Amino acid sequence: MTSEPLYVWTWLPGLADPVVAGRLDAVGPELRFTYARSYRERPAAISLYGPELPLLAGQIPLPERLTMPGCIRDAAPDGWGRRVIDDQWPPDTPHGPEAECHYLLHSLSDRFGALDFQTSSEVYVPRGSGVRDLVQIQAAMDGIAAGLPLAEDVQAAAQRGTSLGGARPKAVIEHDGRSWLAKFSSSSDHYPVVASEALAMGLAAAAGIAVAPTQLIRIAGRPVLLVERFDRNNDPQGNWQRRHTVSALTLLGLSEQDARYASYEDLGHLLRGPLGRRGREDVRELYRRLLWNILVSNSDDHARNHAAFWDGEGVALTPAYDICPQPRHGGAASQAMAIIGDQRASVLSLCLQAAPTYLYTTAQARDCVAAMIDVIAERWLPMVEALAISPVDARLLWQRQFLNPGSWDEPHCDPGLRALLQQVRSDMERYI
Ligand SMILES: Nc1ncnc2c1ncn2[C@@H]1O[C@H](COP(=O)(O)OP(=O)(O)O)[C@@H](O)[C@H]1O
Ligand SMILES: [Mg+2]
Numbered sequence: 001m002t003s004e005p006l007y008v009w010t011w012l013p014g015l016a017d018p019v020v021a022g023r024l025d026a027v028g029p030e031l032r033f034t035y036a037r038s039y040r041e042r043p044a045a046i047s048l049y050g051p052e053l054p055l056l057a058g059q060i061p062l063p064e065r066l067t068m069p070g071c072i073r074d075a076a077p078d079g080w081g082r083r084v085i086d087d088q089w090p091p092d093t094p095h096g097p098e099a100e101c102h103y104l105l106h107s108l109s110d111r112f113g114a115l116d117f118q119t120s121s122e123v124y125v126p127r128g129s130g131v132r133d134l135v136q137i138q139a140a141m142d143g144i145a146a147g148l149p150l151a152e153d154v155q156a157a158a159q160r161g162t163s164l165g166g167a168r169p170k171a172v173i174e175h176d177g178r179s180w181l182a183k184f185s186s187s188s189d190h191y192p193v194v195a196s197e198a199l200a201m202g203l204a205a206a207a208g209i210a211v212a213p214t215q216l217i218r219i220a221g222r223p224v225l226l227v228e229r230f231d232r233n234n235d236p237q238g239n240w241q242r243r244h245t246v247s248a249l250t251l252l253g254l255s256e257q258d259a260r261y262a263s264y265e266d267l268g269h270l271l272r273g274p275l276g277r278r279g280r281e282d283v284r285e286l287y288r289r290l291l292w293n294i295l296v297s298n299s300d301d302h303a304r305n306h307a308a309f310w311d312g313e314g315v316a317l318t319p320a321y322d323i324c325p326q327p328r329h330g331g332a333a334s335q336a337m338a339i340i341g342d343q344r345a346s347v348l349s350l351c352l353q354a355a356p357t358y359l360y361t362t363a364q365a366r367d368c369v370a371a372m373i374d375v376i377a378e379r380w381l382p383m384v385e386a387l388a389i390s391p392v393d394a395r396l397l398w399q400r401q402f403l404n405p406g407s408w409d410e411p412h413c414d415p416g417l418r419a420l421l422q423q424v425r426s427d428m429e430r431y432i
Contacts, residue, residue: 006101007121008033008072011114012044013311016239020121021048024072024104025059026097031068034059036121046312048072048115049246051275052253063253068100070250071310075115076100077107078304079167084144084158107162110172110179113231114242131157134173134182134219141169141184165304166322168193172229179232179240180215181321183225190327192393194225196401197324200296201227202383204323207375209288212319216387223387230319231309245318248306248337262303263338264290268358270315277314280359287351287358289320290339291369294346295376297328297401302336325401333406349412366414373417376402377424381431395432 005025009018019042022035033053039045040055047055049071052063062069077085082103085091091102104117109126118124131137131153140157143150150158160171169184185194198216205211213228233241249255251270252262264286271282278285286306293301305322308315333346340354348369355365380402384394408421 005119005121006104007118008048009116009118009124010048010244011242012042012046013244014241015044016235016237016241018116018124020118020124021045021115023121024068024101024117026101027059029067029096030062031072031097031100032059032062033069033072046244046310048244049250049310050313052250065255065258066253067255068097070253070255071113071246072104072115073100073256074165074245074247074250074304074307075111075113075117076103076165077162078165080169081107081162081165084162087144087150087158088155108159108172109163111163112165113245115244129156129159131160132173133157134224137171137173137182138184138219138222138224141171142187145169145186145188173226175226177234179229179234180226181229183227184219185222185224191396191400192223192389193324194223195387195389195393196397197322198223198225198387199380199383199389199397200292200298200323200325200401201225201320202387203296203376203379204289204292204320206379206383207288207292207372209292210285210317210319211323212321227321230321244310244312245307246310246315247304248308249303251308251315252303254303259303259336262336263340263342263344264335265338265340265354265357267303267306267337271308271317272359275314277311277316282317283359285317287355287360287365288368288372289323290335290358291348291351291365292320292372293323293335294348294351294407295369295372295403296323297325297333297346297404297407298323299326299328299333299335299346300324305336325397327400328404328406329400331406346407347410347412348408348417349410349414352414366417369417370420373403373420373424377427380428391432398428398432 007023008021010021011018021039024031085106089106091099109116137157140154163172171182173182201214215226231243231245235241268283272279307318334344338344352365355362
C-alpha cells in the first residue's frame with residue numbers, strides 16, 4: 001500500500017472549483033479507483049470516463065493488462081515531467097503503484113483534462129509555481145536537460161513542466177489571458193524541431209484541420225512554440241474551467257506497453273460508434289490528420305498524440321496537437337498507429353486504399369490530398385519566412401520532412417497525385 005492516501009479531485013463541467021471524486025488504492029501491482037459516495041450522490045456528477053470508470057459503488061476492477069485507469073494515467077507526467085520530478089524528489093522506487101502515486105502527487109495541479117490529485121479528501125490545495133518569467137523557465141529546462149544541480153528558484157521554474165505529458169522540454173504558462181503549453185528547443189536537437197512543429201501546425205490549420213492555435217515566440221533569442229490549451233476555458237468571471245479529456249490510448253483501452261496495437265482504424269470505429277458525439281465528422285477529421293501526418297512526415301503520431309473530450313456520455317476529438325515532422329531520410333517509414341489492419345507504412349497509396357474505412361471515397365480522398373498539397377505549395381515559403389526559419393534549415397526541412405518522396409514516389413501512388421507532387425517539388429527547387 002502507498003503510505004499516503006491519494007484522492008482524485010475533479011472539475012465538474014461548468015464549475016470553477018474542484019470536488020473530490022474518489023480515491024486510488026494500491027492493490028498488488030495495480031492502482032484501483034473507487035468513487036466517493038459524496039461524489040456519486042451529486043446530481044451533476046459525471047463518470048471520469050464511463051467505459052473505464054462507470055459511476056458505481058465499490059472499487060472498480062481494471063481491464064486486463066492495465067495497471068491503473070487510463071484516464072488517470074493521462075493526467076500524469078511522462079518522460080519530461082518525470083525527469084524534472086526525479087531531479088527534485090527522486091521516488092523510492094522507479095516503477096509500480098507507489099512510483100505512480102509519487103509522480104501524481106509531485107506534479108503541478110494545472111494538468112491535462114479536469115483531474116488533480118491530493119492527499120486530502122477535505123481540502124483542495126493546488127500545487128503551482130510562482131515563476132512566470134519565460135527566460136527563467138527556459139533556463140530551468142536547459143538545466144534539467146544538462147543534468148545540472150538547480151537552485152531553488154530554478155527548480156520552481158522547472159516544475160512548470162510536470163503537469164503535462166510528453167518527452168520534450170515544456171512548461172504550462174499563461175500568456176495574453178490564455179493558458180498555453182510552451183515547447184522549448186533542446187541543445188540536443190539536430191534540426192529546428194520547435195520551428196518545424198510551428199510550421200506543420202500552422203499549415204495544418206491552413207489546410208482545414210482543426211488544430212490547437214499556436215504562436216512561435218523568441219525567448220532569449222531562441223524559438224519557443226506556444227500551443228493554446230484546449231482543455232481550459234476562461235469563463236466570464238475570469239475563472240479557468242477544465243474540460244475532461246482522454247488520450248486515444250485510453251479510448252482504445254490500451255496500456256503504455258501495448259501502444260503499438262493502437263490504430264487509426266480502431267479509433268475511427270470508436271468515434272463512429274455509440275460513444276462518438278460527432279460520429280462521421282470526427283472519423284473524417286481523423287483521416288485528414290493521418291493524411292497530413294504523412295505529408296509532413298510526422299510519424300510520431302502515437303495514441304497519446306490524439307485525444308478526445310469526454311462530457312460524461314460521449315467523446316469528440318480535441319483539436320490536433322504535437323504535429324512534429326520527423327527527419328525522414330527516404331526509404332521505408334511507418335506511422336506509430338496502424339492505418340488499416342496492421343499496415344502502417346507512411347505512404348499515401350495505403351491511405352487512399354483505406355479511404356472507405358474513414359468514410360471517404362477514393363476520389364474524395366485524392367481530392368483531399370491534392371488540396372493539402374496545394375496549401376503546402378502556396379503557403380510553405382511565406383510561412384517559413386514568417387517563422388524566421390533560416391534558408392539552410394528551410395532546405396533541410398523541405399527535403400526531408402515536407403512532401404518527402406518516400407511517401408509518394410512509389411509504383412502504387414495515384415499517378416495524378418504523383419505528377420502534382422513532382423511539379424510542386426521541382427517548382428520549389430527554384431526558391432530554396
Ligand atoms: N493544446 C493542448 N491542450 C491541452 N493539452 C495538450 C495540448 N497539447 C498537448 N497536450 C497534452 O500535453 C502532452 C504533451 O504535449 P506534446 O505536444 O505531445 O509534447 P511532446 O512533444 O513532449 O510529446 C500531450 O500528450 C497532451 O496530453
Ligand atoms: Mg506528444
